[in-house]
Amino acid sequence: MPELPEVEVTRLGIAPYLEGAKVHNVILRRSGLRWPFPPDLPTLLNQRLIRGTGRRGKYLLIHFDHGCLIIHLGMSGHVRVVNPAHPAEKHDHFDLVVSTSNGLQTVRLTDPRRFGAVLWHSHTEGEVEAHPLLCKLGVEPLTAQFSAHWLYQQTRSRNAAIKQVLLAGDIVVGVGNIYASECLFRAGIHPKTAAKRIGLARYERLAQAIREILAAAITQGGSTLRDFSGADGRPGYFQQSYFVYDRTGLPCRVCDSIIRQLKQGQRSTFFCAMCQK
């Protein structure tokens, strides 16, 4: 579920319930996920007004006057809006119960593998962008800061394969394992190409592919948004648009040659050897 588009779709889904709402209750059902939950979270948040939501890379942000709640979905996390009476299930670890004009609503974090995180950043420690987990992240791919020139400039001494450089997230954020394969296919770049050997013209294609594919995925994931308050949890529609991801052995949608799979840094990469050089 959670690469940048899925996190953004999640944010769009919960924002209407959260903006201007007041925290009614905070429920922690275990002591933490990847890191311990802040144990004083209920005290910190109870009766506080939620100012708005945000996102930095794959980190979901919920803004308060006195600080910011940081949520990461890890590999298997998702957030849904449920009725507070809805019984918690095995992997429901964290609830933010808010009072809205439509009564109480619960924003519930579910995460079977528990690689996710819930953290608190107090404004006494500065803006949330200065948080140790956020301050070294690359640029946002859907802003003007991101460009072919930025990719080109930042990769001049990077000998690693472009797929792994994209995944590293220190140059551009939000491109996870699925979208890295998809974007490189769209750009016609072989995933093993050393990042520093790619020229500006090819980075123009890659930057364009990243912008277009992430934006399209958000739009298509957005079509499940209306189900967010239900118990649904259907995946977004973007997976129907995959050109290479999870298509090993199937014909390329462009040239009909067989899609191949390889391993890079213990992660699967999918590509078309004809379309990507």
Place this chain on the structure above:
DNA sequence: AAGCCTACCTGTTGGC
């Protein structure tokens, strides 16, 4: 500085 590897977890799948 860059890059490789391990670790954190549970659930699902595919081979035998």
Place this chain on the structure above:
DNA sequence: TGCCAACAGGTAGGCT
């Protein structure tokens, strides 16, 4: 049917 290994959307932190 059962068992076991391999694998799954992320990424910090430790080591070369």
